[in-house]
Amino acid sequence: MLLERVGGGFAPCHLSRVSEAKSTSSAPGSCTSAAEKETGGAEQREKQYRAHQGFGDRRGGVISARTYFYASEAKCDQHMETFLSCIDASSASSQDGFSAIKLTALGRPQFLLQFSEVLVKWRRFFHQMAAEQGQAGRAVLEMKLEAEKLQEALANLSVATKAESQRWFTGEELGVSGTVDLLDWNSLIDSRTKLSKLLLIPNIQTGQLEPLLSRFTEEEDLQMKRMLQRMDVLAKRATEKGVRLMVDAEQSYFQPAISRLTLEMQRRFNRDRAIIFNTHQCYLKEAYDNVAVDLELSRREGWHFGTKLVRGAYMEQERERAAKIGYDDPINPSYEKTSEMYHRCLDYILEEIKHSPKVNVMVASHNEDTVKFTLRRMMELGIHPSEKKVYFGQLLGMCDQITFPLGQAGFPVYKYVPYGPVDEVLPYLSRRALENRGFIQRTKRERELLWREVKRRLLAGSLFRRSP
Numbered sequence: 001m002l003l004e005r006v007g008g009g010f011a012p013c014h015l016s017r018v019s020e021a022k023s024t025s026s027a028p029g030s031c032t033s034a035a036e037k038e039t040g041g042a043e044q045r046e047k048q049y050r051a052h053q054g055f056g057d058r059r060g061g062v063i064s065a066r067t068y069f070y071a072s073e074a075k076c077d078q079h080m081e082t083f084l085s086c087i088d089a090s091s092a093s094s095q096d097g098f099s100a101i102k103l104t105a106l107g108r109p110q111f112l113l114q115f116s117e118v119l120v121k122w123r124r125f126f127h128q129m130a131a132e133q134g135q136a137g138r139a140v141l142e143m144k145l146e147a148e149k150l151q152e153a154l155a156n157l158s159v160a161t162k163a164e165s166q167r168w169f170t171g172e173e174l175g176v177s178g179t180v181d182l183l184d185w186n187s188l189i190d191s192r193t194k195l196s197k198l199l200l201i202p203n204i205q206t207g208q209l210e211p212l213l214s215r216f217t218e219e220e221d222l223q224m225k226r227m228l229q230r231m232d233v234l235a236k237r238a239t240e241k242g243v244r245l246m247v248d249a250e251q252s253y254f255q256p257a258i259s260r261l262t263l264e265m266q267r268r269f270n271r272d273r274a275i276i277f278n279t280h281q282c283y284l285k286e287a288y289d290n291v292a293v294d295l296e297l298s299r300r301e302g303w304h305f306g307t308k309l310v311r312g313a314y315m316e317q318e319r320e321r322a323a324k325i326g327y328d329d330p331i332n333p334s335y336e337k338t339s340e341m342y343h344r345c346l347d348y349i350l351e352e353i354k355h356s357p358k359v360n361v362m363v364a365s366h367n368e369d370t371v372k373f374t375l376r377r378m379m380e381l382g383i384h385p386s387e388k389k390v391y392f393g394q395l396l397g398m399c400d401q402i403t404f405p406l407g408q409a410g411f412p413v414y415k416y417v418p419y420g421p422v423d424e425v426l427p428y429l430s431r432r433a434l435e436n437r438g439f440i441q442r443t444k445r446e447r448e449l450l451w452r453e454v455k456r457r458l459l460a461g462s463l464f465r466r467s468p
C-alpha cells in the first residue's frame with residue numbers, strides 16, 4: 001500500500017486475487033504444522049488459534065482490507081519485491097513517505113497463529129500469577145509480581161525449579177527490583193530464544209502441564225526464519241530510503257504475533273527516528289492495554305514509538321468466527337464502545353506526545369468526530385501540526401472533504417493508494433466503498449457540502465474560479 005501525502009508523495013498497495021476455492025483449501029494446510037498433522041497436536045491448540053475449514057477464506061465479511069493467502073515461499077518473495085518497489089516509489093515521490101505492508105503476505109500464517117497463541121497464553125499465565133498474588137483487577141502496568149513468590153509458585157506448579165527461574169531472571173536482568181511486571185515477563189518469551197520451545201505451562205481448564213509451543217519441523221523452522229528475513233530486508237530498505245514502514249493489523253488470531261514482530265523491528269530500527277509503525281485496532285477489548293504496554297516498553301528502552309490507530313476492519317468475520325467456534329468475542333460490544341476506546345487510546349498517545357518527542361501516531365479514520373477530537377486535543381495540549389508527530393490517513397477517493405482542508409491547514413495527511421491491474425483494483429475499491437455504515441452518511445455529507453459551495457458561488461457570481 002502506497003500512501004500519498006496530500007500535497008506530497010505516494011506509497012502503493014498491490015492487489016492480486018486468489019479464487020475462493022483455492023483460498024479455502026489452502027488456508028487450513030498453511031495454518032497447521034507438519035508435526036501437528038502427525039500427532040493431532042493441532043487439536044490441543046486453543047480454539048481461537050486453530051485453523052478452521054469454514055473460515056479458510058479469510059476474506060469472508062471483510063470488505064475493507066486486502067487478504068493474502070499462502071501459496072509458496074516463492075510467492076512470498078514476490079510479495080516482498082512488490083513491497084520493496086512500494087518503498088522505492090514512496091521515497092522517490094516525497095521526503096516523508098509511508099509504505100504499508102501485511103505480514104500474512106510474507107510467510108506461512110501457521111507461524112503467526114502459533115506464535116500468537118504462545119504470546120496470549122504467556123500473558124494469561126502472568127495474569128493468573130498476578131491473581132494469586134492478590135492483584136487481579138489492577139491496571140495492567142500496575143501489576144507487579146513479587147519475584148520471590150513468583151519463583152515459589154513456578155516451582156509448585158512444576159513449571160520451573162527455583163534455580164531455573166532464577167537463571168531466566170538473571171539472564172534477562174529481571175526482578176532486580178524484587179518485582180516482575182508484564183513487560184519483564186514478556187521479555188522472557190523472545191522469538192529468538194529456545195525458551196518458548198521448551199516450556200510447559202499449566203492449562204487453566206484441565207490443570208495439566210502443556211507445551212507452550214508445539215514443535216516445528218526443520219522445514220517449518222526455515223519458513224519462519226525466511227519470513228523474519230523478509231521483514232528485515234524491508235525494514236533495512238525503508239531505513240535506507242527514509243520511508244516509514246507501516247505494518248497493517250490483521251485478524252485477532254494473527255495479531256498478537258504481528259504486533260510482537262513489529263515491536264521487535266521497532267526496537268532495532270527506531271533508535272534514531274520512527275521508521276517502523278505498528279497498528280493498534282481499537283475495536284479490540286484489549287486495545288488500551290496493548291497501547292499502554294507497547295508505549296511503556298518504548299519509554300523504558302528509549303526507542304521511537306509509532307503507531308497507526310484504526311477502529312478495525314475484520315469485525316463481522318471475527319464475531320462470526322468467535323460465535324461459531326465458541327470463544328469470547330474479542331471485539332467491543334458496540335460501535336460507541338469502539339469509538340470510546342479509540343479516543344481513549346488516542347488521548348493517551350497525544351498526552352505522551354506532549355512530553356516526548358519520540359512518540360508518533362497516524363490517525364487512520366474517516367470519522368469526522370475522531371478527526372475533530374484529535375484537532376481539539378492537539379490544540380489543548382499545544383501540539384502544533386508542524387511538529388509532524390500526528391499524521392492523518394484516509395483512503396484514496398474517500399473523505400476528501402476532511403483530507404483536503406487538513407492538508408491545506410498544514411497537517412500531515414496521507415491517502416492510501418492501492419495499485420494493481422484494473423480488474424483487481426476496481427472490485428477492491430468498490431468493496432471499500434461499502435466498507436462501513438458511516439459511508440453513506442458521509443457521501444451525503446460530501447454532497448451537501450458541495451451543493452452548499454455551488455450555491456455560495458452562484459450567489460457570489462463566481463461559479464468558475466481560477467486559482468491564483
Ligand SMILES: Cc1cc2nc3c(=O)[nH]c(=O)nc-3n(C[C@H](O)[C@H](O)[C@H](O)COP(=O)(O)OP(=O)(O)OC[C@H]3O[C@@H](n4cnc5c(N)ncnc54)[C@H](O)[C@@H]3O)c2cc1C
Binds near residue numbers: 312313366370437
Ligand atoms: C489509512 C487507513 C489504514 C487502515 N489500516 C488498517 C489496518 O491496518 N488494519 C485494520 O484492521 N483496519 C485498517 N483500516 C480500516 C479501519 O480499521 C476501519 O475499518 C475503517 O477505517 C472504518 O473506520 P472509521 O474510523 O474510518 O469509520 P467509522 O464509520 O466511524 O467506524 C466503523 C468501524 O467501527 C467499528 N464498529 C462498527 N460497528 C461496530 C459495533 N457494532 N461494535 C464494535 N465496533 C464497531 C468497526 O471497526 C468499523 O470498521 C485502515 C483504514 C484507513 C483509513
